[in-house]
Amino acid sequence: MKIFRGRGLQIYTWLVIAWLVVPIAVMVLFGFNDTKGRYNTAFQGFTLKWYGKLFEIGDLTEALVNSLLIAVLTMVIAGVLGSLIGLALGRYRFRGAGAMNVMMFAAISCAEIVMGASLLSLFVTLAVPLGFWTIVISHVMFSISFVAITVRARVMTLDASLEEAARDLGAGTWTTFRLVTLPMIFPGVMAGSMLAFALSIDDFVITNFNSGGTVTFPLWIWGATRVGIPPQVNVMGTLIFAVGLLIAVGNAVVARRRR
Amino acid sequence: MSRVRAALTPYALIFPGGVWLAIFFVVPTVVMLSLSLQSGNVADGFVFTWNWQSYVDGLTNYHDQIIRSLVYGLAATVIQIIIGFPVAYWIAFKGGRHKSIYLFLLLLPFLVSFVLRTISWQFLLSDNGMLLGPLKNIGLLPDDFRILATPYAVIGGLAYNFLPFMVLPMYVALERIDPRVLEAANDLYAGKFQTFLRVVLPLSLPGVFAGVLMTFVPASSDYVNASVLGGTSTTMIGNVIQNQYLVTQDYPTASALSFTLMALLLLGIFAYAKALGTEDVLEVAAR
Numbered sequence: 001m002k003i004f005r006g007r008g009l010q011i012y013t014w015l016v017i018a019w020l021v022v023p024i025a026v027m028v029l030f031g032f033n034d035t036k037g038r039y040n041t042a043f044q045g046f047t048l049k050w051y052g053k054l055f056e057i058g059d060l061t062e063a064l065v066n067s068l069l070i071a072v073l074t075m076v077i078a079g080v081l082g083s084l085i086g087l088a089l090g091r092y093r094f095r096g097a098g099a100m101n102v103m104m105f106a107a108i109s110c111a112e113i114v115m116g117a118s119l120l121s122l123f124v125t126l127a128v129p130l131g132f133w134t135i136v137i138s139h140v141m142f143s144i145s146f147v148a149i150t151v152r153a154r155v156m157t158l159d160a161s162l163e164e165a166a167r168d169l170g171a172g173t174w175t176t177f178r179l180v181t182l183p184m185i186f187p188g189v190m191a192g193s194m195l196a197f198a199l200s201i202d203d204f205v206i207t208n209f210n211s212g213g214t215v216t217f218p219l220w221i222w223g224a225t226r227v228g229i230p231p232q233v234n235v236m237g238t239l240i241f242a243v244g245l246l247i248a249v250g251n252a253v254v255a256r257r258r259r
Numbered sequence: 260m261s262r263v264r265a266a267l268t269p270y271a272l273i274f275p276g277g278v279w280l281a282i283f284f285v286v287p288t289v290v291m292l293s294l295s296l297q298s299g300n301v302a303d304g305f306v307f308t309w310n311w312q313s314y315v316d317g318l319t320n321y322h323d324q325i326i327r328s329l330v331y332g333l334a335a336t337v338i339q340i341i342i343g344f345p346v347a348y349w350i351a352f353k354g355g356r357h358k359s360i361y362l363f364l365l366l367l368p369f370l371v372s373f374v375l376r377t378i379s380w381q382f383l384l385s386d387n388g389m390l391l392g393p394l395k396n397i398g399l400l401p402d403d404f405r406i407l408a409t410p411y412a413v414i415g416g417l418a419y420n421f422l423p424f425m426v427l428p429m430y431v432a433l434e435r436i437d438p439r440v441l442e443a444a445n446d447l448y449a450g451k452f453q454t455f456l457r458v459v460l461p462l463s464l465p466g467v468f469a470g471v472l473m474t475f476v477p478a479s480s481d482y483v484n485a486s487v488l489g490g491t492s493t494t495m496i497g498n499v500i501q502n503q504y505l506v507t508q509d510y511p512t513a514s515a516l517s518f519t520l521m522a523l524l525l526l527g528i529f530a531y532a533k534a535l536g537t538e539d540v541l542e543v544a545a546r
Contacts, residue, residue: 012349013361020423027371088270113501117513
């Protein structure tokens with residue numbers, strides 16, 4: 001198996017990575033396109049003007065703000081609820097833990113469209129008005145399991161005797177949690193919450209079903225496909241990408257320093 | 260007293276999140292099943308009547324889309340295995356110190372919205388766009404050549420969008436292989452190819468299984484790729500469900516189709532897990 005050795009596979013890996021990155025590069029490039037009309041089709045020269053006119057399309061800005069608000073709310077709610085589940089599953093053995101695991105596995109592996117459709121069925125049946133809050137409910141629902149799994153993994157690597165020591169030294173349940181348990185699981189809680197934020201801000205399918213008249217960033221883009229995507233969308237996509245990149249690289253650098 | 264409290268602690272911890280999942284994930288599935296057996300319309304409301312007709316209608320009218328979805332999902336999954344396996348293999352065995360950088364590069368697309376990535380491909384592949392335009396101008400391709408609105412575009416988009424979900428579990432399985440096992444194979448006079456075929460490949464299978472699970476479900480139930488990259492002849496069951504729910508508002512038919520899709524996928528997952536050994540598949544998938 002000559003190809004499994006040496007440079008061949010390395011070049012191949014880079015080609016696949018290039019394939020994955022191509023649409024991102026196109027998105028970034030056309031955020032700098034000096035296009036004359038509203039439509040962004042052929043590259044007509046470099047400009048930074050769209051960065052200046054970023055918030056000129058009112059409903060697009062509103063959609064982005066909605067997306068950010070929903071993502072923050074999801075991060076906080078799913079972050080707390082998921083962490084509590086992760087803590088319980090990682091630290092305690094109890095009847096019902098298996099059922100909880102099955103429910104989470106089902107929620108993770110369930111097709112998004114089925115989740116979106118069934119939640120809409122519930123809202124339609126109960127005549128719940130769709131909008132901002134039904135989106136938040138749905139995002140928390142599909143994020144909880146991911147947070148719980150992340151935190152559970154962290155809790156399982158920790159030494160339970162540290163908490164016992166705290167209790168032996170006279171710390172109460174709450175003090176032990178605040179001063180010993182929470183600081184130890186905090187990296188897991190942060191990682192899980194950020195995952196929830198990322199899942200929320202990118203979600204399209206479940207949001208599409210449960211949004212009513214409220215528009216998020218992905219929904220706005222979806223609505224604009226037929227008429228053409230304005231360059232502002234590329235710029236916003238680029239900025240979200242850049243922030244994500246910064247956070248990821250920053251995390252990696254901090255983790256490396258700690259070692 | 261304190262022992263009772265200690266025994267109740269885990270239940271108190273899972274309670275709020277568990278209730279959220281129960282109300283907004285488990286209950287809706289039951290409600291959807293009930294809705295699929297109701298009859299009526301949006302204006303007058305729906306009544307539960309054991310109306311199995313929605314299933315009959317759904318399957319008669321849309322069996323093409325159901326079969327197409329499964330075929331496209333399967334095609335995308337196979338393409339992902341073929342494209343992704345060498346990548347996972349190379350990173351796991353030859354990535355050296357830079358393994359995490361390569362993995363990070365594989366995950367880069369997730370920093371851009373799924374819809375935006377797909378639209379980016381639509382733009383790239385458009386009939387006279389950046390890729391096809393120049394090739395047509397120099398006469399390498401006929402003027403009426405197109406990729407958009409063909410099954411190739413949709414399957415390609417699906418393979419593109421879910422590829423990292425395939426590579427990561429395969430990488431995890433390959434990375435776990437103990438180098439001493441490979442040395443042992445070598446000591447026992449297995450050549451490179453024999454070692455690969457008889458040691459590496461079998462040990463990587465749990466990862467491949469998990470990858471299939473994580474890509475086939477979203478690929479076969481997707482409607483974004485078929486809408487953006489496809490045409491009228493490539494609609495998938497996801498498109499039908501979305502349209503029935505959000506445009507036609509024929510909820511019984513929509514929920515019957517959605518329930519059918521869920522049942523098909525569940526059946527597939529169980530048959531698959533049964534055939535391959537549940538433990539491995541579920542364990543790796545839960546990672």
